[in-house]
Amino acid sequence: MSILLLSPDVITERMAGPAIRYWEFAKALAPFHTVTLAAPNAIPDTLQHTTSFSLVQHTPENITELISCHDIVIFQGYIFDLYPMLRESDKVLVADLYDPVPLEGLEQHHAPQDRPIIADQVRMMNEQLKWADYFLCASERQRDLWLGHLLALGRINPLTYHEIQQRVIIVPFGLPDSAPQRTGTGFRQSLDNEAEFVLLWGGGIWEWFDPLTLIRVVHRLSPRYPDLRLVFLGGQHPNTTIHTMPKQHRAIALAQELGLYNTQVIFQSGWVPYDVLHNHLLDADIGVSAHFDSLETHFSFRTRILSYLWAGKPIITTQGDVLADEIARHRAGIVVNPTDEDAWIAAIEKLHNPKNYATYIDGVRMLAFKYRWSNVTQSLLSLCANASRAPDRIVENGLRKSQPRRDCEHDYNALQLQKVALEQQLDFIENSHSMRLTAPLRTLRRWLTHWKT
Template identity: 40%
Template sequence: MTRVLILTGDPIGERMAGPAIRVWNTAITLQGDGHEVRVVTTTRAERPDAPFELVAVSPGDDRAFRKHERWAEVVLFQGYGMSQFPSLRRSDRYLVADVYDPMHLEMLEQGRELPRATWDLRVAAARSTLNDQLRRVDFVVCASERQRLFYLGHLAALGRINPATYADDPDLRGLLDLMPFGLDPVDPAPGSALRGVVTGFDDGAKILIWGGGVYSWFDPLSLIRAVVKLSAERDDIRLFFLGTRHPGVDEMGIVRESFDLARELGVEGTKVVFNDTWVPYADRAGYLLDADAGVSTHHIHLETTFAFRTRILDYLWAGLPMVVTDGDGFADLVREEGLGVVVPGDDVTALAAAITEVLDPVRAAVYRKNVARVRERFTWPIVLEPLRAFVADPHHAVDYAGDRDAMGAGSGRGRRMSGPLYDARMTWHHLRHSGVRDVLRRVANRLGG
């Protein structure tokens, strides 16, 4: 048995987004393997039904976090944990970084609506944090072969690919391996959340589901236009956005743009319906099973290339054929395995044609059969196998000799992302670049969260 601490910045509660869902299922799987698991979140811990110990520790409260770090033998962490807790940076525990979300690339898109100086700061902070953890950890897990190639470049630049790490592990799987997002091995329980519940979503409706949040790197606008285009020819198409209010991320401008476009085109609340909250994780099956197809459309840019769209796993879980935009790893899977239709970016006409195809009963039956075959590869126990093997036999990286500062090319000082000095620095930054009103809003959000 190994004592495993899992650290996340996402809220763990009834309503969970991708990082928290990943932590929840990782913890359950490792505990099922006989390990003792504890989960620490730096936001909210609101699951009294958690079958493992679940606690919240404020970012920067290193005294509180250190008690958990000292308890653990293996520490698995996501996001900014290493920059928030100095004891994690210098820990002698076995450290595993989960970098399935390339946060510095995500921030290139997420920060577009911010003042330029703030955008620069956010991207630099994400990059510094990622580099610091890649220098220091014993094992790294990512979500796809595309990501693995990308992170191998990071590791090489940081000096982690060297004779010591290469000599007995020439494919470097002992340093960096795959751990995709997973799906529940148990089939979704029957239930209805849309048909006969949402006005206009009756038994005759053909329902498309957008199975996650609406963020600036996605392209919901082309999808809405495609639904309107099809609605001129047929009256049965419906599009449902499963969630627009992420439990841990501020609403982005694209949410309001999507509402406004649907209203302008006369389909908001009828043919296009937005759930303006966030569906509880345990309740999502009813929405998915009522749908005829899953959709995911995005713009083509760097974030797309290395993204791993976790909503696609829910489509696989529910047996849905899908329409996806080209450019990411899942588009390759959909195309190669015949799971649905892949369309070019920003192409309304192609989207409309693809929707028509996946809703055709004959084609849909073929896609569903292929989805049923492929989904078995992505159940949580299977995708977690590299981590399960590491936890069963934890070990330090071969280039760790008791000093994490000396690993790779030497890490220097990482960027602190918590504490009074960090708060003062960020307050001054936002005063200069966003004004007093923005600072007051951020203080109110901090006090209210």
């Protein structure tokens, strides 16, 4: 089989989760298949000659040829919108749904006027679920979510009912098979001499995370534990289209307000290159992750947790997601309630004791073995070896079979976005002092209000 991996994120020396996932997919598949990993950016020369698979940039100009040269196409996120010709392809389409985008979106966009943003994200997921032959997810919870979604969209039907469960495949994020070996310096070289017990926040500060509780905890503990430091490793995302989120600004402001900024609480700038990430992970004592009790948490799969496991570090995290359950079950760390400062303090104090710390190492190793890339990609290898088109999407006359009814959702959402833009223009004009000008516009406003209901 020939397999095309369409990465939604940049493939560079500095890679975030989606790009790392597709890089590791390519490495796992390459011994058995002809693999092309395509990214939205020009591939750096430093990466071109170091892989057992082809590395290219995907563009509107070359995408048709790329698709035609492969048997299976694996994609994620906005890729399906960017290249609508996938809907007409006779290739086996695999939608990677390990990131439930609308739930993350709702953590950022929760004002009434943000509804079109969320509607567009749901539409994006719907399109993938309507047209793909297989679906990847990260956990049993996500699998249940997407099976329900497929049922609502009519994809679980008499043609697919007896095989749909074999088409929704669990392929979680993973970690390298070999334990990390230090090859250089990490972040400790920039810390002061007193820093001996380091909590590592090993990724970005997104809106659905809770760094503020952790910063307040460090403030309360610092008088008794002058050796305690909290390091935020992820600064600016390597994909320049992803901007710094408000939560990161709030975290920096709180650290400054409490007098901890870049003393007890350190914010690293930039993004650590993937090939030296292990040096920074090995500098930590504890891996931490804090989030809220939300629907996003329930269906999430916190990939930074796997980085801590790979480096052999015990973890303190908040409960609510599947990896928190795994950490508690394997005794790979301590799980606390969301926003519970006292519980965080107790957990840090417990692991600060070397004897207690040592009791969690075996659990970390056991859980790390479970999530090795060689283990978690077995189901992906099986899928690619036996791939077939979904029976309700068999190609007709060279085109992928369409929905039996006209789907107006895309047009409706586009109209909603136009309506929001029009209302914003009306708000501006209605503030004018000219009653003659605004009279007909007020009539239009009443019509828009009636149409909304």
